[in-house]
Amino acid sequence: MPQDHEYGYFTEEDSADVVIARNANAKDERLKEIMAVLVRKLHEAVKEVEPTQEEWFRAILFLTETGQICNEWRQEYILLSDVLGVSMLVDAINNRKPSGASESTVLGPFHVDDAPELPMGADICLDQKGEPMFVHGHILDTKGNPVENAKIDVWQANDEGFYDVQQKGIQPDFNLRGVFRTGADGRYWFRGVKPKYYPIPDDGPVGKLLGALGRHPYRPAHLHYIITAEGFEPLTTHIFDPDDPYINSDAVFGVKKSLLAEFVKIDDAAAAKTVGLAAPYYDVEFDFVLARRKGA
Amino acid sequence: MPQDHEYGYFTEEDSADVVIARNANAKDERLKEIMAVLVRKLHEAVKEVEPTQEEWFRAILFLTETGQICNEWRQEYILLSDVLGVSMLVDAINNRKPSGASESTVLGPFHVDDAPELPMGADICLDQKGEPMFVHGHILDTKGNPVENAKIDVWQANDEGFYDVQQKGIQPDFNLRGVFRTGADGRYWFRGVKPKYYPIPDDGPVGKLLGALGRHPYRPAHLHYIITAEGFEPLTTHIFDPDDPYINSDAVFGVKKSLLAEFVKIDDAAAAKTVGLAAPYYDVEFDFVLARRKGA
Numbered sequence: 001m002p003q004d005h006e007y008g009y010f011t012e013e014d015s016a017d018v019v020i021a022r023n024a025n026a027k028d029e030r031l032k033e034i035m036a037v038l039v040r041k042l043h044e045a046v047k048e049v050e051p052t053q054e055e056w057f058r059a060i061l062f063l064t065e066t067g068q069i070c071n072e073w074r075q076e077y078i079l080l081s082d083v084l085g086v087s088m089l090v091d092a093i094n095n096r097k098p099s100g101a102s103e104s105t106v107l108g109p110f111h112v113d114d115a116p117e118l119p120m121g122a123d124i125c126l127d128q129k130g131e132p133m134f135v136h137g138h139i140l141d142t143k144g145n146p147v148e149n150a151k152i153d154v155w156q157a158n159d160e161g162f163y164d165v166q167q168k169g170i171q172p173d174f175n176l177r178g179v180f181r182t183g184a185d186g187r188y189w190f191r192g193v194k195p196k197y198y199p200i201p202d203d204g205p206v207g208k209l210l211g212a213l214g215r216h217p218y219r220p221a222h223l224h225y226i227i228t229a230e231g232f233e234p235l236t237t238h239i240f241d242p243d244d245p246y247i248n249s250d251a252v253f254g255v256k257k258s259l260l261a262e263f264v265k266i267d268d269a270a271a272a273k274t275v276g277l278a279a280p281y282y283d284v285e286f287d288f289v290l291a292r293r294k295g296a
Numbered sequence: 297m298p299q300d301h302e303y304g305y306f307t308e309e310d311s312a313d314v315v316i317a318r319n320a321n322a323k324d325e326r327l328k329e330i331m332a333v334l335v336r337k338l339h340e341a342v343k344e345v346e347p348t349q350e351e352w353f354r355a356i357l358f359l360t361e362t363g364q365i366c367n368e369w370r371q372e373y374i375l376l377s378d379v380l381g382v383s384m385l386v387d388a389i390n391n392r393k394p395s396g397a398s399e400s401t402v403l404g405p406f407h408v409d410d411a412p413e414l415p416m417g418a419d420i421c422l423d424q425k426g427e428p429m430f431v432h433g434h435i436l437d438t439k440g441n442p443v444e445n446a447k448i449d450v451w452q453a454n455d456e457g458f459y460d461v462q463q464k465g466i467q468p469d470f471n472l473r474g475v476f477r478t479g480a481d482g483r484y485w486f487r488g489v490k491p492k493y494y495p496i497p498d499d500g501p502v503g504k505l506l507g508a509l510g511r512h513p514y515r516p517a518h519l520h521y522i523i524t525a526e527g528f529e530p531l532t533t534h535i536f537d538p539d540d541p542y543i544n545s546d547a548v549f550g551v552k553k554s555l556l557a558e559f560v561k562i563d564d565a566a567a568a569k570t571v572g573l574a575a576p577y578y579d580v581e582f583d584f585v586l587a588r589r590k591g592a
């Protein structure tokens with residue numbers, strides 16, 4: 001190690017090495033390793049950008065404001081992570097699936113833990129608002145066998161793009177949420193309403209950043225799922241409406257090609273009757289493939 | 297560009313490219329360029345670290361808390377930039393000097409704009425507290441010629457490591473601050489007290505991080521200078537006491553080898569009398585070399 005590092009004196013050329021050497025006594029090895037990577041990449045970025053003092057200070061203010069707008073129900077740093085693709089990247093790294101298994105996407109902020117368990121086929125739309133939708137498919141393993149007793153936790157925005165928890169007193173509690181369990185055939189089916197795209201909160205620093213980057217704040221229409229079954233890796237994912245105007249520009253990069261469903265409009269009273277809905281309705285068929293738990 | 301980019305769908309492999317492509321319509325070219333670098337380096341860091349969801353969330357909380365502790369007189373994000381060596385790197389990038397010119401270091405938070413202009417030789421210590429110090433030298437150009445009418449703005453912590461602005465009502469206003477102007481010989485001299493090391497604020501998230509990294513929050517004893525003269529680049533720098541216990545581990549990486557002064561203890565009543573001080577006192581001699589303004 002050159003003498004300057006030992007003395008801890010700063011030079012432009014060795015800047016990252018000087019800082020990393022200073023962290024040598026970190027008690028936690030993992031923290032030390034993480035900080036070494038972050039410091040190196042941060043210094044690389046600064047050297048490539050060559051910010052002016054004013055640009056540096058604007059970055060300081062942006063980071064400060066992003067923290068200051070956070071409160072009990074607003075987490076602007078998660079939004080920042082989302083719009084920079086970091087949340088999806090962390091999700092991808094932590095949910096690498098074997099070939100053939102369904103891909104994951106981000107959980108999002110609107111899951112609730114205590115949604116009611118419902119009989120298969122139930123209508124999760126409690127206020128009869130919106131265009132009716134019939135969702136169905138199978139829970140399978142990677143060999144195509146049905147998964148019995150899989151727990152399907154589903155939630156979705158309504159026809160105006162709002163979740164129940166965003167409209168307490170307007171939507172019924174637990175509107176458009178439900179938990180279902182598969183039988184031996186692995187089939188699932190339930191009724192809901194066609195969801196609509198919605199914006200992430202865009203009245204803060206992250207919204208301003210999106211604006212400056214020429215980006216909109218919208219997420220294309222989707223249904224959320226958490227699917228769990230004994231012996232399998234849990235799957236947290238969405239399915240998306242491929243005809244949504246924002247399907248190619250999800251503000252948080254949640255869309256994956258394999259998660260595009262089809263929302264088929266069916267204007268046939270007899271067909272509607274067989275699924276307990278009024279025509280016209282949307283038929284959405286999607287199979288989920290679970291990966292076996294490693295070592296299970 | 298592969299099809300997945302056009303559609304804006306996320307893949308782990310192409311994550312940074314997908315995000316950068318989405319920013320293509322940024323109005324400001326410089327912002328677009330900065331964001332491209334930051335996104336690329338951030339995704340590289342995440343891929344190298346492979347954070348768990350819990351580690352990602354701890355990072356989110358750290359960034360949030362760092363913003364939330366900021367107020368009118370506390371800027372924790374600047375502290376974070378400081379302890380990660382980023383402030384010094386930005387300073388270095390913006391103040392590259394020709395060979396032979398004095399090096400810069402960070403401004404720090406304790407400069408005030410309206411310090412009094414004093415006659416050369418004045419004692420900036422207004423409360424007679426601490427060990428007396430005589431500071432002197434020359435302001436020179438890179439050819440060794442004296443710089444006339446250079447303005448020397450100097451400020452320092454007291455013998456307990458506090459600036460006047462941190463101890464309003466305890467220290468006199470403008471204690472240990474002064475502005476001096478050189479004559480034709482380029483000489484400067486003034487009296488003060490030997491400064492002491494001091495901690496950066498360490499009761500917040502950055503202090504906790506320093507602790508976890510096995511680091512202390514101290515800056516070695518120093519005097520601050522801003523030196524300006526017509527036709528020359530302004531110089532913002534410190535000089536340091538090389539015998540300070542923290543000289544090799546400045547919490548903010550401000551020390552450069554070329555900025556080490558010598559604080560020579562002189563226990564000689566006659567010598568002390570010639571500089572208007574009582575023995576023993578510290579003699580600190582340091583010449584500053586200014587770089588000519590480009591194109592001046």
Ligand SMILES: [Cu+2]
Binds near residue numbers: 136283284285
């Ligand atoms: Cu069908």
Ligand SMILES: [Fe+3]
Binds near residue numbers: 108157222224
């Ligand atoms: Fe959602």
Ligand SMILES: [Fe+3]
Binds near residue numbers: 404406453518520
């Ligand atoms: Fe200082």
